[in-house]
Amino acid sequence: MTVKVNRFKCGYCGACVSVCPPGALELIETWIEVDETCTDCGICAKICPVGALEVPK
Amino acid sequence: MKDRYDVVVVGAGPAGSMTAKTAANAGLDVLLIEKRQQIGDPVRCAEGVNKTYLKEYIKPDPAWISAEVKGSKIYAPDGAMVEMSEEISGAEVGYVLERKVFDRALARDAALAGAEVMVKTRATGLLMEDGFVKGIKAEHMDEKYNIRADIVVGADGVESKVGRWAGIDTTLKPKDISTCAQYLMTDIDIDADFCEFYVGHKIAPLGYIWVFPKGNNMANVGIGITGHMSGELRAKDLLDDFVQKRYPGGKVIEFIVGGVPVCGTIERTVANGLMLVGDAARQSDPVTGGGIFNSMWAGDIAGKVAANAIKHSDVSAEFLQEYETKWRAGLGRDLDMSLVVKKRFTRLTDDELNTLGHSLEGIDLGDTTLIGLLWALFKANKKLLWDLRGIFKGIKEIEMEASVEVNS
Ligand SMILES: Cc1cc2nc3c(=O)[nH]c(=O)nc-3n(C[C@H](O)[C@H](O)[C@H](O)COP(=O)(O)OP(=O)(O)OC[C@H]3O[C@@H](n4cnc5c(N)ncnc54)[C@H](O)[C@@H]3O)c2cc1C
Numbered sequence: 001m002t003v004k005v006n007r008f009k010c011g012y013c014g015a016c017v018s019v020c021p022p023g024a025l026e027l028i029e030t031w032i033e034v035d036e037t038c039t040d041c042g043i044c045a046k047i048c049p050v051g052a053l054e055v056p057k
Numbered sequence: 058m059k060d061r062y063d064v065v066v067v068g069a070g071p072a073g074s075m076t077a078k079t080a081a082n083a084g085l086d087v088l089l090i091e092k093r094q095q096i097g098d099p100v101r102c103a104e105g106v107n108k109t110y111l112k113e114y115i116k117p118d119p120a121w122i123s124a125e126v127k128g129s130k131i132y133a134p135d136g137a138m139v140e141m142s143e144e145i146s147g148a149e150v151g152y153v154l155e156r157k158v159f160d161r162a163l164a165r166d167a168a169l170a171g172a173e174v175m176v177k178t179r180a181t182g183l184l185m186e187d188g189f190v191k192g193i194k195a196e197h198m199d200e201k202y203n204i205r206a207d208i209v210v211g212a213d214g215v216e217s218k219v220g221r222w223a224g225i226d227t228t229l230k231p232k233d234i235s236t237c238a239q240y241l242m243t244d245i246d247i248d249a250d251f252c253e254f255y256v257g258h259k260i261a262p263l264g265y266i267w268v269f270p271k272g273n274n275m276a277n278v279g280i281g282i283t284g285h286m287s288g289e290l291r292a293k294d295l296l297d298d299f300v301q302k303r304y305p306g307g308k309v310i311e312f313i314v315g316g317v318p319v320c321g322t323i324e325r326t327v328a329n330g331l332m333l334v335g336d337a338a339r340q341s342d343p344v345t346g347g348g349i350f351n352s353m354w355a356g357d358i359a360g361k362v363a364a365n366a367i368k369h370s371d372v373s374a375e376f377l378q379e380y381e382t383k384w385r386a387g388l389g390r391d392l393d394m395s396l397v398v399k400k401r402f403t404r405l406t407d408d409e410l411n412t413l414g415h416s417l418e419g420i421d422l423g424d425t426t427l428i429g430l431l432w433a434l435f436k437a438n439k440k441l442l443w444d445l446r447g448i449f450k451g452i453k454e455i456e457m458e459a460s461v462e463v464n465s
């Protein structure tokens with residue numbers, strides 16, 4: 001699990017949550033949490049409208 | 058909060074509030090939970106809705122109507138413009154709402170109908186027994202609760218988990234989501250009578266830009282692009298480009314982002330003791346991304362089916378199939394048609410979009426139906442739009458000829 005959430009960019013819209021295949025993301029209050037099931041696939045980072053997510057290569 | 062209800066509805070957007078209201082009106086014991094502390098805020102919406110449709114479900118109130126428009130204008134990449142009346146503009150054009158107030162009004166209606174409403178309360182899982190959903194696990198103010206219910210309704214929007222927890226895979230592929238950014242702008246020169254749409258691969262790859270008037274020289278200026286086109290350039294970057302060129306002196310007074318499902322109908326939306334409604338059921342329109350009315354319409358059916366199921370003490374998937382059958386017969390068919398249209402239109406180049414735009418320029422579409430508009434486009438561009446022929450099946454050619462000619 002390495003996806004990094006930039007809380008200062010995130011607009012807490014939940015779009016990333018809907019595309020995550022293992023369901024590793026959750027929008028809680030105004031922040032995104034990532035759990036250990038993340039596979040670093042990078043899909044969430046691709047679709048985020050503001051680029052708040054980063055999956056280091 | 059009690060520890061058991063007839064129905065627990067997860068999510069207090071238009072889908073959830075309508076479901077809760079309808080079920081409560083039918084005499085059920087209903088709990089509506091919303092994880093945010095303020096219903097409807099931040100907004101994830103351009104706030105356009107067809108007023109004729111909307112009026113079927115709620116009495117218009119100036120408190121949540123920002124503006125009223127006469128129709129829409131669609132701009133092809135080269136500026137060719139097609140003007141449409143409100144009637145054919147579809148579910149997104151008529152009123153421009155103030156959704157923070159609208160969503161709260163819907164939740165209030167549910168509460169007044171007798172539903173219990175809890176905010177800042179998040180569903181974290183389902184209670185399952187013998188293959189049936191029996192309630193939810195929830196968190197409120199850092200405390201955990203088990204809340205039992207005969208039926209759980211997942212109205213938890215684009216980020217829905219309720220379906221997944223019950224074994225319905227609602228995960229969206231990047232091509233199945235429209236990723237959006239929007240500014241509420243002021244001090245800009247807009248046509249207050251029309252919702253504007255701008256299409257083209259350069260400005261909005263596989264999506265569009267919208268300008269929806271909000272009254273007093275304000276407008277929601279936003280963009281949605283299909284997820285797989287996002288990456289190097291994102292929704293926000295493309296929106297900034299457009300705004301800089303189109304409204305250089307404009308001022309931004311609000312910024313929001315969001316995602317909306319554009320996948321079309323999914324395989325199933327019911328399970329034992331469970332129904333999905335609204336964006337959670339992926340009921341938003343694959344072309345426009347409009348989902349306010351769709352989710353209210355489906356919520357109303359879900360509420361009625363819930364009442365019927367409780368009355369018959371049968372909450373099995375077979376019984377709840379009534380909901381699935383009903384929404385597919387109405388809304389489902391519209392979504393299927395939109396998907397066909399989307400598949401064709403997303404393959405058009407900017408030049409081809411220009412051709413389509415010019416083919417309708419100067420034609421008064423009057424108040425023909427949406428299918429009439431597509432028919433007019435099809436007739437003028439048969440080669441380009443041949444793939445669409447299937448959607449006209451069963452609709453008499455004469456009817457469509459008439460609907461366009463009367464007005465041209
Ligand atoms: C940028 C943008 C522009 C749009 N423009 C338009 C438009 O102009 N016209 C139109 O008709 N549609 C538009 N849509 C689509 C429209 O906003 C949605 O279709 C509509 O809001 C769907 O309603 P819903 O009730 O299903 O979901 P939502 O309104 O998203 O409500 C779901 C609710 O569930 C809550 N929730 C989620 N998970 C949980 C949980 N675990 N526990 C408790 N609560 C939970 C959420 O906080 C949320 O409040 C737009 C969407 C976007 C993103």
Ligand code: SF4
Pocket residue numbers: 005009010011012013014015016017027032047048049050051052053314
């Ligand atoms: S998609 Fe981006 S902006 Fe939206 S919640 Fe996820 S990280 Fe935040």
Ligand code: SF4
Pocket residue numbers: 003019020021022023024025034037038039040041042043044045055
């Ligand atoms: S990288 Fe893939 S698995 Fe990890 S959170 Fe993002 S979408 Fe989910």
